Amino acid sequence: MFAKQFDYKKASSVSDAVQLLSNNDGAKILAGGHSLIPMMKLRLAQPPMLIDIGGLEEMRGISVENGNLRIGALTTHAEIADSHDVKDAAGILWEAAYGIGDPQVRNRGTIGGNVAHADPATDLPTVLTVMDAKFVIQGQKGMLGGGSRVVSADEFFLGPYETALGENEILTSIEMPVLAANQHAEYAKMAHPATSFAVVGAGVVVTVDDSTCTAARVAVGGFVPKPTRGPSVEQALVGKELTAENIAAATDLIENDLGSDAFGDIFASAEYRQAMAAIELKHAIFHATGLAHHE
Ligand SMILES: Cc1cc2nc3c(=O)[nH]c(=O)nc-3n(C[C@H](O)[C@H](O)[C@H](O)COP(=O)(O)OP(=O)(O)OC[C@H]3O[C@@H](n4cnc5c(N)ncnc54)[C@H](O)[C@@H]3O)c2cc1C
Numbered sequence: 001m002f003a004k005q006f007d008y009k010k011a012s013s014v015s016d017a018v019q020l021l022s023n024n025d026g027a028k029i030l031a032g033g034h035s036l037i038p039m040m041k042l043r044l045a046q047p048p049m050l051i052d053i054g055g056l057e058e059m060r061g062i063s064v065e066n067g068n069l070r071i072g073a074l075t076t077h078a079e080i081a082d083s084h085d086v087k088d089a090a091g092i093l094w095e096a097a098y099g100i101g102d103p104q105v106r107n108r109g110t111i112g113g114n115v116a117h118a119d120p121a122t123d124l125p126t127v128l129t130v131m132d133a134k135f136v137i138q139g140q141k142g143m144l145g146g147g148s149r150v151v152s153a154d155e156f157f158l159g160p161y162e163t164a165l166g167e168n169e170i171l172t173s174i175e176m177p178v179l180a181a182n183q184h185a186e187y188a189k190m191a192h193p194a195t196s197f198a199v200v201g202a203g204v205v206v207t208v209d210d211s212t213c214t215a216a217r218v219a220v221g222g223f224v225p226k227p228t229r230g231p232s233v234e235q236a237l238v239g240k241e242l243t244a245e246n247i248a249a250a251t252d253l254i255e256n257d258l259g260s261d262a263f264g265d266i267f268a269s270a271e272y273r274q275a276m277a278a279i280e281l282k283h284a285i286f287h288a289t290g291l292a293h294h295e
Contacts, residue, residue: 003040007049014058014138014172018147020051022140022168027051029170031074031113034105059112059172064089067178073112073171078103080111089178092185092203096127099189101196112171115156118163118226120263121197126221127187129153129229130203133176139169148172157226183207186288188280189222192267198222200273202280204288206237213237218281220254223263223273232256233281242289251282 007024011017021027028047030036031054039045053059059074062083069089071080080086080097087094100106100114100123114124115135133153140147151164158164165171179185189201201222207215216237218230236250254277264270286292 001041001043003037004043004046006040006047008052009049010052010055012055014053014056014170015147017051017053017056017170018138018140018168020049021170024049024051029053029116031110031116032076032108033113034101034109035113035117035119053170062086064178068175069178070173070175071111072173073116074110075112077101077106077109077111077114081106090131090176090185091179092187092205093124093127093131093176096123096187096203099123099187099191099196111174115174116163116165116171118157118159118161119197120160120225121192121199121222123187123189123198123201123221125153125157126198126201126203126219126227128174128176129157129219129221129227130185130187130205130217131176132205132217133174135164135171136173136175137165137169138172139166153227154229159225162226179205180207182209184288184290186284188284188287190276190280199268200276200280202277202284203227204281204284206242206285206288208242208289211241213240213242218254218285220258220277220281223268223270223277224258225261225263228258230254230257230281237285242285242291244286244291247285247289247291248282251278251285254278254281 027049030050030052060072077097077100135151135156185205187203190199204218216234219227221227232253240246262270
């Protein structure tokens with residue numbers, strides 16, 4: 001099917017893009033187009049105008065400064081998967097980016113488009129939630145009057161295809177703390193064989209001091225409306241040595257944190273996905289702590 005007719009504008013800067021959004025009701029930002037164009041072809045989205053931000057160099061790039069990793073929203077999954085800076089600072093994100101879709105999707109799809117779209121089946125919302133990432137958002141009038149505001153991952157994802165981004169706002173970059181030497185992070189997913197979308201995804205960052213877990217952030221995604229933290233699991237890990245038995249006992253508790261809104265579809269039922277959440281979480285912590293290794 002062809003998309004409904006639409007106008008096209010190329011933004012010359014972030015502020016130009018914000019201005020164009022504000023002046024044109026229903027207009028949509030176009031980044032890599034790998035979520036938006038399929039939606040338009042299926043007529044699930046019919047924006048009257050697309051505002052192409054693809055040429056905005058100020059929204060690209062990866063840097064590490066003062067213990068902080070910053071990634072421009074237009075940075076592609078392939079650029080993240082190729083980056084030594086990301087590998088060293090946040091190996092969990094580097095590995096997850098490599099596991100997205102196929103080369104075409106990774107070459108065009110952007111980190112900003114991925115999270116702004118907030119498809120529950122994608123990987124990066126879960127990974128960025130456990131990394132405690134911050135989302136830098138540009139609008140006309142921000143909290144500080146300068147037009148920009150910062151939202152934490154726990155507050156950014158609101159539900160399926162719904163984020164804290166306002167109608168006339170643009171996500172410009174994502175920032176996260178560089179992992180410390182005593183922090184271990186991993187993302188594990190049961191991938192859909194045709195697309196690599198997450199049937200179930202699980203992310204974890206554990207801090208280990210003197211063989212004891214002193215802090216933990218875990219989240220699951222792929223089958224829930226938004227990345228879902230596992231406070232029961234986190235509490236059960238902290239204060240314990242991360243042995244196989246302790247990890248298995250803690251990850252089994254994820255069902256307490258899931259609520260009742262798990263999704264199922266023709267590929268996998270909600271019950272199956274819920275059961276797999278504990279397995280993928282255990283898998284992630286085993287890899288993070290060296291109890292299991294990739295081939
Ligand atoms: C075949 C296929 C397989 C895939 N497999 C996976 C997978 O395994 N794992 C995974 O995580 N994802 C997967 N994806 C999703 C892919 O990662 C996303 O489609 C892609 O990253 C979206 O980014 P984009 O730049 O193409 O966004 P676009 O399609 O251009 O935009 C998506 C939405 O976000 C908005 N938007 C984009 N950028 C911004 C911004 N900076 N500020 C505000 N709003 C913005 C747009 O207006 C639009 O509503 C797959 C997609 C396809 C087509």
